[in-house]
Amino acid sequence: MNISKLIVNTKLDTTSPYYLQIAALIKTKIVDGSLTVGEKLPAERELALLFEVSRTTAINAYRHLEKGGYVSIKNGSGTYVSDRYALESKTNNEIPWPQLLKPYIHPSMATLMSELMVSNVLEDKISLDAGMPDPNYYPIDIFSKLHRDYLAELEPRDFGHIPVHGYEPLRHTITQMLGSEGIKCYSDEVIILSGSQQGLYLTARVLIEPGDYVIIQAPTYLGAIQVFQSLGARVLSLPQSEDFPFEILEDYLTRYRPKLLYCIPTFRNPTGTVMNAGERKKLIQLAARYRLAILEDDPYSNLYYEDRPPASLKALDDYGGVIYLSTFSKILMPGLRLGYMVAHPSFIHRIILEKQYVDLHSNNISQWLLDLFIKEGYLANHLIKMRGIYRNRRNVMTEALNQSLKSKLSFQIPQGGFYIWCKINENISLKKLLQEALKTGVSFVPGEAFYAAPGEDKEFRLCFSQHNEEIILEGISRLEKSIGKFKKSQFSISKREVRPII
Amino acid sequence: MNISKLIVNTKLDTTSPYYLQIAALIKTKIVDGSLTVGEKLPAERELALLFEVSRTTAINAYRHLEKGGYVSIKNGSGTYVSDRYALESKTNNEIPWPQLLKPYIHPSMATLMSELMVSNVLEDKISLDAGMPDPNYYPIDIFSKLHRDYLAELEPRDFGHIPVHGYEPLRHTITQMLGSEGIKCYSDEVIILSGSQQGLYLTARVLIEPGDYVIIQAPTYLGAIQVFQSLGARVLSLPQSEDFPFEILEDYLTRYRPKLLYCIPTFRNPTGTVMNAGERKKLIQLAARYRLAILEDDPYSNLYYEDRPPASLKALDDYGGVIYLSTFSKILMPGLRLGYMVAHPSFIHRIILEKQYVDLHSNNISQWLLDLFIKEGYLANHLIKMRGIYRNRRNVMTEALNQSLKSKLSFQIPQGGFYIWCKINENISLKKLLQEALKTGVSFVPGEAFYAAPGEDKEFRLCFSQHNEEIILEGISRLEKSIGKFKKSQFSISKREVRPII
Numbered sequence A, B: 001m002n003i004s005k006l007i008v009n010t011k012l013d014t015t016s017p018y019y020l021q022i023a024a025l026i027k028t029k030i031v032d033g034s035l036t037v038g039e040k041l042p043a044e045r046e047l048a049l050l051f052e053v054s055r056t057t058a059i060n061a062y063r064h065l066e067k068g069g070y071v072s073i074k075n076g077s078g079t080y081v082s083d084r085y086a087l088e089s090k091t092n093n094e095i096p097w098p099q100l101l102k103p104y105i106h107p108s109m110a111t112l113m114s115e116l117m118v119s120n121v122l123e124d125k126i127s128l129d130a131g132m133p134d135p136n137y138y139p140i141d142i143f144s145k146l147h148r149d150y151l152a153e154l155e156p157r158d159f160g161h162i163p164v165h166g167y168e169p170l171r172h173t174i175t176q177m178l179g180s181e182g183i184k185c186y187s188d189e190v191i192i193l194s195g196s197q198q199g200l201y202l203t204a205r206v207l208i209e210p211g212d213y214v215i216i217q218a219p220t221y222l223g224a225i226q227v228f229q230s231l232g233a234r235v236l237s238l239p240q241s242e243d244f245p246f247e248i249l250e251d252y253l254t255r256y257r258p259k260l261l262y263c264i265p266t267f268r269n270p271t272g273t274v275m276n277a278g279e280r281k282k283l284i285q286l287a288a289r290y291r292l293a294i295l296e297d298d299p300y301s302n303l304y305y306e307d308r309p310p311a312s313l314k315a316l317d318d319y320g321g322v323i324y325l326s327t328f329s330k331i332l333m334p335g336l337r338l339g340y341m342v343a344h345p346s347f348i349h350r351i352i353l354e355k356q357y358v359d360l361h362s363n364n365i366s367q368w369l370l371d372l373f374i375k376e377g378y379l380a381n382h383l384i385k386m387r388g389i390y391r392n393r394r395n396v397m398t399e400a401l402n403q404s405l406k407s408k409l410s411f412q413i414p415q416g417g418f419y420i421w422c423k424i425n426e427n428i429s430l431k432k433l434l435q436e437a438l439k440t441g442v443s444f445v446p447g448e449a450f451y452a453a454p455g456e457d458k459e460f461r462l463c464f465s466q467h468n469e470e471i472i473l474e475g476i477s478r479l480e481k482s483i484g485k486f487k488k489s490q491f492s493i494s495k496r497e498v499r500p501i502i
Helices: A018-031 A044-051 A055-067 A084-091 A110-118 A140-153 A168-179 A196-207 A222-230 A246-256 A277-289 A345-359 A364-375 A378-405 A430-440 A469-484 A488-493 B018-031 B044-051 B055-067 B084-091 B110-118 B140-153 B168-179 B196-207 B222-230 B246-256 B277-289 B345-359 B364-375 B378-405 B430-440 B469-484 B488-493
Strands: A071-074 A078-081 A190-193 A213-217 A234-238 A260-263 A293-297 A322-327 A339-342 A409-411 A419-424 A459-463 B071-074 B078-081 B190-193 B213-217 B234-238 B260-263 B293-297 B322-327 B339-342 B409-411 B419-424 B459-463
Touching (some): A018 A044, A018 A055, A018 B345, A044 A055, A055 A071, A055 A078, A140 A364, A140 B140, A168 A190, A168 A364, A190 A345, A196 A222, A196 A260, A196 A293, A196 A339, A196 A345, A196 B345, A213 A222, A213 A246, A222 A234, A222 B345, A246 A277, A277 A293, A345 B018, A345 B196, A345 B222, A364 B364, A378 A419, A378 A469, A430 A459, A430 A469, B018 B044, B044 B055, B055 B071, B055 B078, B140 B364, B168 B190, B168 B364, B190 B196, B190 B345, B196 B222, B196 B260, B196 B322, B196 B339, B196 B345, B213 B222, B213 B246, B222 B234, B234 B246, B246 B277, B364 B378, B378 B409, B378 B419, B378 B469, B430 B459, B430 B469
Parallel strands (some): A213 A234, A213 A260, A260 A293, A293 A322, B213 B234, B213 B260, B260 B293, B293 B322
Antiparallel strands (some): A071 A078, A322 A339, A409 A419, A419 A459, B071 B078, B190 B339, B322 B339, B409 B419, B419 B459
């Protein structure tokens, strides 16, 4: 029997890997007898075409079936349905993982996005999507030199277990560094984290019970929304507006009694906006009055390209409710996996209890090297250099956008950070535009990814940090081409329609 | 007013740091007027004596009060109660963290233990407690050489973000390494973790909902019990017995329908016991029948000092239900923070979704160096060396115990791992013995720490891996002295009495 007939109208979904779904489908057909013992199955190439997946996925599907005893793969000949004997002992035996796993709370449109991003990617694609520093400027040589020069000074036990809250010298160094940024803290208010993502997770773990409300500024960092939602929080969104929407915030505070506000006050991902000094003070006052904890995520404040941004919320915190979070991933390199949190000692104490379950403590070698890097003054110099480089790239990208897409896009020039937040003035679906852009060899992130609830589908984020000026110009030119492919006629029909799913 | 009168009968507890509790107490007395503005408070030394805490704790308490505006510290003069004006604006303002934090599920007696361990510690204490490799044998020089020799081969992007499941070459290397140990797996069945503790945590996160049952073998690794309990699991204990207690297990399975069994089949922490090959097979059959997932924690199987131990449960797994967990902390160095999990692809897929929230991915530098270390054959050699060293230490410790404490202790000689599990034949409370031992300058872990429910208080764990033969001998001699301090008369009165707390 031809397998292609069996899989008519079969749709793969994103709940489990494709190859497992394909294997499961074929297995059903073997078990119910549609495919008979000894029958030759399609070649891997054909199977890949049938399901519109990669050849590797097809190979993995067959391998998985082979492991389960359902098929046998004969090299050079093909894949055949195995005999029943091997089958039966297996069929009843395999553990039903989907029934054992906890129900999965599906946070926002992350999976959909990652699906979009991997499909139809050109070899020389220019990524204007991921918010990462330019790898060409990772200070690897300096880290390597520090490793060479200082290794002898370490005690063997520095490579053993260290306290949950981190490598003591690094905590001390960070405390001093923060002092110069107006955040006065003792070292028992600081904990080293395995990236600031871990700070989001742990904060949510110790504060949020299913059904609790959390306020975010929409749009905001996807990873935060996902963590809150995955732990069962109900997310309230403060809309984007010229001034900070205090009235809406106060309404939320009285109506829902949320415990936590998550915000990125400086060069927010994805909008690049900065909360001004007056708004910061007012926010602290309001939060103190309502006993609202604020999770201040601050990865970008050292990447300013004009004036220094206003003091952080933590620097103004006179009620002990600001949980300050930052990371070295954006200013140095993500592979270090190091971030840190500053908060009230009672809060840090509880975070420590939680972190010991998650990973005992963060990586020693990274902490040791980073401490040296800061102490020897390399970080300060690196920041000066990177600000210059990124300022240039921002200028090049905004000028290119103004020249070639001025009539079709609107955006604000960001004063720091990595991102330009664009709004398209045409009636194009951003998802369709992304597919077109990927074909042309450029990528961006559709705005929807930064919202807890589906938005207008008119916005997208461009990142200017990862590539040099030449590549940025080529990227914007490709983007222009992709937008150009939509004819006037197409604009009108792609109006957002919501149809019932029946 | 003398502050010592105010704190009569005040007990510090372990729910928050001591200095905060002391500060809170003094604050109450300031706010209620018992302590008046301008009054001089006890010197730090006195305060430390009053509360029986360290001087640092006293200093921190005053600093915390100063930060809150309640006292002012005048250098060289002392600490004084501040004037009311500063006070009042603060008093109403501070965020009430204890009300905001989620209720804390207090797992077992971990805190109590850590309290015991830090009190009255002599400078030259010999730790026979922590289960760690000897830092003097951490292969730091080789890691350093690999760093020097291979750094040039890395791409800058290797220091950026990598996939959640880990550094691809290391996953491949681990897959091959496992193949030689009888565990056949594809690389999509492997995920790199930030230590195997993370594997315990993530497994519990994706499987356990509050109220779910988890089976453990009692006694077992404390960190596992804590993770299960902190996520709301109800822990069922299989008692220790000559043969594996299959009848009790089956009773648990039918009675409670647990999802998960946690076990360390080889050189179990703390008992050092090994499940034999027949028991392993039978366990797999039973688990398959009841659709029971098994979390096999296997940190020690490469540290065997006699014959190779039997094949792992994962090697026998024909129903896809064994989640295999191991780490490089015990065989190399804990500071690497690297472990790994091998499980069914459906399970790994879900673990990946969870791990991305916790830390995005594990540290790149450690993964890269570890991969080289294994590939160049250093791991195999290191294991041969360490087996020799630890075998010797085990011999020395067991002989010393037999010579000096034979009549008072009973234990089995472990065939591998780090631990000797001792049972004391006298009526001494292990907690009292520990206090005595700490005064004599030696430490061990009382058995209670390895149980989900209070046990007999007759057992304790000694670790022979951390120190050389000479120190081991001195440690056992100190232990003998501590036991000797208990007179015959004391043995009888320390019988375990349970009195109501009123």
